[in-house]
Amino acid sequence: MLLDWEYVAVFVFVGAAMVSLPFLIIALVSPRSSYPHKRETYESGVAPIGQAWSQFNVRYYLFSLMFVVFDVEIIYLYPWAVVARSLGASAFYSVLIFLAILVLGLVYAWRKGALEWT
């Protein structure tokens, strides 16, 4: 009797092998030739200026930070969704408090301007 996660593990490992299969074919049939210009980073035909690993807009980081907050809160809603019906009205009112806190966080981020791009 295999457990659920063992099925998923089989899927991951066999799947990784299947995805890597084309590389075996590439190794056998694809041509190889190398000269310096070919291995240059593509930058619309001109020689690349500097590295791409440099500063980028801090907004990207802010949005992922907010995502972590909201996503963790949603994870708590999944177990509630399964049992909500059997718990009756009290399940509704208690989750209302939980969601109110979530909305408070959203309103705070909104007013603080964390949702603006500029």
Next chain:
Amino acid sequence: MPWYVELARAVVGTIIIFSAVAIVAAMLGVLLERKISAWIQSRIGPTHTGPRGLLQTVADTIKLLQKEYIVPQNADAVIFASAVVVVPLAALLDYVVLPFGTTRWGPLIFRDLNIGVLYFAATSSLIVVGILMAGWGSNNKYALLGGLRSAAQMVSYEIPIGLVLVTISMLAGSLSTVTIVHAQSRLWFIVSQPVSFVIFFIAATAEVNRAPFDLVEAESELVAGYFSEYTGMRFALFQLGEYGEMFAMAALAVTLFFGGWQGPGLPSVVWFLIKLYALVFVFMWVRWTYPRFRIDQLLRFSWKVLIPVALLNLVVTAYFVIVRG
């Protein structure tokens, strides 16, 4: 059943699912995309390879297999190479919990996990890791911008999807995809939850990085976005990941809102495929109809429109299901 029989069945099932997705989703999907875009733009599309151009993507795959694999000298070789495996694998992991049909012995599904919907939410967001790896590992400015945009976009649109998934699992009283399909035997959830479907569909379009949310790989500004530096078969594997993810999202929409495999007359798998391709057609129709969003519009739309509406939808549904029902 002894464990090695189950193991063999799991291995065979995985191989079948991977091959089926590569053929049905990636090859047929790319061909459909080209034919439909041609039709919408009053062109003919591919016609020369095979009858009516049907073998075009097969020919493309064979061509790509023969292309050279180039690693840019500035790239981080390990991250650059492993991103190619992560993206399609993450997309295909979704298919573990998707029920394709039903047989005499039970539903046709790789494994009916009791946390099915949560599992789907987890694996479908794994793809952003691969995209960030590709964007960062390439050490290319276009690729990095594409990867960062993708991260911001996918995490923003994951929250409305999560809220919709919670709403639907509350209606069905279960996270298992098979139970959710059974719960729709009398009435599809698209009828009782139209708002959820609209939110899900918009957010799913953004999750799979398709127009009007395709600024991750906006051709006119970022060349090809995060996979600008990839050549040959590696490029094709990213395509497999993208189309696999799009078909997985469409299949989840069928499962959650359109009664899954259920339908009169025809075999269950045929019904599932009809609904799946109908939704995929809508995805493509939208792509070739609407122009692209800007990044500020995109994020504002998710955080200030979709998330509040999804929250409200959840509360109203919960009120009617729990307190009134």
